Amino acid sequence: MDFLASIDLMTWLSAAGSIFVGLFVGMLFGALPGLGLTIAITLLLPLTYTMEPLNAILMLLAVYQAAEYGGSISAIALGIPGTVMAAPIVQDGRAMAQESSPGKALGFSLYASTLGGLFGGAVLILFAQPLARFALRLGDAEFFLLGLMGLVAVTAFAARDPIKVAISICFGMIAGTIGLDMFTGLPRLSFDIPQLYEGLNLISLVVGLFAFSEAFYMMGGDMRHRYEFDTSRMKITLTVREMLSGFKASTIGAVIGTVLGILPGVGSTVAGWLAYSTAKSFSKTPAKFGNGSGEGIAAPDSANNAVVGGALLPFLTLGIPGTAGIAIIAGAFIIHGITPGPQMIRDNPELINGIFIGFMVTTVGMFVMGKLLSQGFARALVTPNFILVPGVLILSIVGVYTTRSQVFDLWLALGIGIAAYLMRRLDYSVAGFVLAFVLSPIIEISFRRALLISGDDYTVFVTRPISAVLVAVMVVMLGFTVRKLLRKRGAPAAGGAANGT
Amino acid sequence: MSSRLANLMMYVLLIAIAAGVIWQVHGLPNPFGGSIGSGGFPTLMAIAAIGLCTIGAIRTALGPEGPRIDIPGLGKVVATILAMVALFGLWQLVGYFFPLAFVFLTGLLCLYAADGTLTPRLVLLNSIGSAVVILCIYLFFTHVLYVRF
Numbered sequence: 001m002d003f004l005a006s007i008d009l010m011t012w013l014s015a016a017g018s019i020f021v022g023l024f025v026g027m028l029f030g031a032l033p034g035l036g037l038t039i040a041i042t043l044l045l046p047l048t049y050t051m052e053p054l055n056a057i058l059m060l061l062a063v064y065q066a067a068e069y070g071g072s073i074s075a076i077a078l079g080i081p082g083t084v085m086a087a088p089i090v091q092d093g094r095a096m097a098q099e100s101s102p103g104k105a106l107g108f109s110l111y112a113s114t115l116g117g118l119f120g121g122a123v124l125i126l127f128a129q130p131l132a133r134f135a136l137r138l139g140d141a142e143f144f145l146l147g148l149m150g151l152v153a154v155t156a157f158a159a160r161d162p163i164k165v166a167i168s169i170c171f172g173m174i175a176g177t178i179g180l181d182m183f184t185g186l187p188r189l190s191f192d193i194p195q196l197y198e199g200l201n202l203i204s205l206v207v208g209l210f211a212f213s214e215a216f217y218m219m220g221g222d223m224r225h226r227y228e229f230d231t232s233r234m235k236i237t238l239t240v241r242e243m244l245s246g247f248k249a250s251t252i253g254a255v256i257g258t259v260l261g262i263l264p265g266v267g268s269t270v271a272g273w274l275a276y277s278t279a280k281s282f283s284k285t286p287a288k289f290g291n292g293s294g295e296g297i298a299a300p301d302s303a304n305n306a307v308v309g310g311a312l313l314p315f316l317t318l319g320i321p322g323t324a325g326i327a328i329i330a331g332a333f334i335i336h337g338i339t340p341g342p343q344m345i346r347d348n349p350e351l352i353n354g355i356f357i358g359f360m361v362t363t364v365g366m367f368v369m370g371k372l373l374s375q376g377f378a379r380a381l382v383t384p385n386f387i388l389v390p391g392v393l394i395l396s397i398v399g400v401y402t403t404r405s406q407v408f409d410l411w412l413a414l415g416i417g418i419a420a421y422l423m424r425r426l427d428y429s430v431a432g433f434v435l436a437f438v439l440s441p442i443i444e445i446s447f448r449r450a451l452l453i454s455g456d457d458y459t460v461f462v463t464r465p466i467s468a469v470l471v472a473v474m475v476v477m478l479g480f481t482v483r484k485l486l487r488k489r490g491a492p493a494a495g496g497a498a499n500g501t
Numbered sequence: 502m503s504s505r506l507a508n509l510m511m512y513v514l515l516i517a518i519a520a521g522v523i524w525q526v527h528g529l530p531n532p533f534g535g536s537i538g539s540g541g542f543p544t545l546m547a548i549a550a551i552g553l554c555t556i557g558a559i560r561t562a563l564g565p566e567g568p569r570i571d572i573p574g575l576g577k578v579v580a581t582i583l584a585m586v587a588l589f590g591l592w593q594l595v596g597y598f599f600p601l602a603f604v605f606l607t608g609l610l611c612l613y614a615a616d617g618t619l620t621p622r623l624v625l626l627n628s629i630g631s632a633v634v635i636l637c638i639y640l641f642f643t644h645v646l647y648v649r650f
Contacts, residue, residue: 219578456535
């Protein structure tokens with residue numbers, strides 16, 4: 001309560017304004033097929049340079065929350081998921097929209113998203129302090145293994161070829177080492193280019209990886225194509241009885257989403273599908289799943305939003321981002337010189353309390369905005385790509401330049417964008433690359449410091465109980481990956497037009 | 502091009518890049534001693550990448566030909582990249598970002614709109630739309646965020 005008293009009205013207003021902008025942009029970009037969460041965060045990230053750290057972080061978290069719900073708008077209205085995470089919603093959402101009303105389907109989606117977001121937020125608030133206190137007892141060896149475990153999880157749970165995901169991760173780690181070595185101050189892989197001494201500009205990297213490469217991808221389709229759908233009956237209306245009918249599925253989704261969000265590398269895609277199948281197996285009417293079931297909409301939507309709070313837990317307390325979205329949000333922390341982790345929780349209570357309160361406000365704000373503006377966002381779906389793509393490109397260009405006022409960063413972003421486009425065409429993982437890039441300094445520093453302190457004794461990584469458990473978990477995940485590889489042996493490495501990140 | 506050939510070419514390219522990384526960092530001094538110096542970590546990652554690429558290449562070479570890889574909209578992608586190169590180059594050499602950005606944006610809108618029928622009315626609308634967007638960018642970034650373009 002002392003914290004609440006210490007914050008003045010202007011702080012609250014500016015935070016509320018940042019949340020509003022984040023929610024609006026997130027919901028809009030989440031709704032527009034092809035754009036989605038990562039591009040929304042990427043485009044807003046450069047603006048955070050001029051903002052207060054708390055406002056910057058809240059704005060990006062609002063984007064994350066709102067985009068998770070926004071993806072469902074196009075899934076329900078058009079049958080095309082606005083984000084990958086909204087894919088499990090398509091079948092039931094579309095069926096309910098056609099048989100009953102799109103507004104009802106959007107209602108199930110919004111109520112469940114809100115419940116999931118609040119549940120994930122509550123878990124974050126309850127467990128952040130205890131986990132941070134625990135994390136303070138961890139040594140460099142454990143931090144190294146935690147970071148590594150996140151990347152192994154990305155490989156193990158990825159839907160694509162694990163070898164290509166692992167290669168993407170290796171190159172992400174290498175990219176993360178560009179610049180001055182933090183131990184010795186020696187430049188590495190910077191080719192005597194002064195702009196590279198501080199490492200690759202994060203904004204150039206994410207704009208290239210996500211915005212430019214996605215824009216190039218969108219050029220593959222009919223740019224003049226305009227979606228057509230019935231915009232009537234889009235008003236969100238749900239009776240109390242209908243609301244309660246989706247409560248059990250929403251709760252299942254919230255628990256699954258939060259738990260999977262906490263596990264680095266798993267993310268919303270897995271959580272949504274797992275929540276869908278679990279809710280189906282616990283449902284009294286499983287046969288209705290796939291044919292317009294409210295539970296079929298509620299479970300994955302709740303899981304998607306619960307992932308956000310869950311994913312923030314390891315990020316804020318351990319400094320380990322578990323999803324690509326969180327990895328980009330980590331950029332806002334880096335820009336403001338804040339290192340997420342147990343020390344931040346201990347030394348910066350104002351910021352952390354602000355994030356907690358703001359996160360809950362964001363979720364409630366998402367509900368209000370969704371209730372009032374979902375119909376409007378649905379109308380935006382008719383915007384053809386020939387308008388969206390140049391818009392994304394020009395905003396990306398301006399955003400990258402804004403960060404350091406150097407055209408070099410634009411060349412860098414363009415080069416990365418072309419490379420990412422080609423890599424995505426061949427099914428490499430852009431999300432794995434960016435996660436590895438963000439985790440690279442944490443992993444390298446903990447690895448080298450652990451070895452220095454132990455006098456080059458590599459057993460330091462397995463002798464402490466926590467280290468041993470982490471190594472065991474990684475071995476299991478690697479075993480799972482090898483099994484997956486062997487199963488796929490019959491159909492290896494077919495590069496294709498997989499439009500995933 | 503078949504996906505097998507494209508994948509093999511990419512593996513070879515990535516192995517070459519990883520080898521370049523090892524070559525770049527191999528001579529870095531190690532003032533603190535120990536087995537991992539400044540170049541140690543990138544070297545480890547590059548070795549891992551080479552190993553994984555080799556496994557991937559062997560799997561691909563032993564596997565089926567795979568589907569043909571097409572790049573839909575290749576012309577538009579190349580034209581957009583060239584337009585971006587022109588924008589960045591001219592901006593760096595000559596300056597005047599906002600007029601250049603207006604031409605860039607109008608050009609792209611017309612290029613992409615040409616998927617259908619590009620009427621003079623659409624060209625005019627694209628120009629007006631671009632002008633409005635560039636004006637908004639100018640007002641917000643130069644007068645609110647104080648960015649000098």
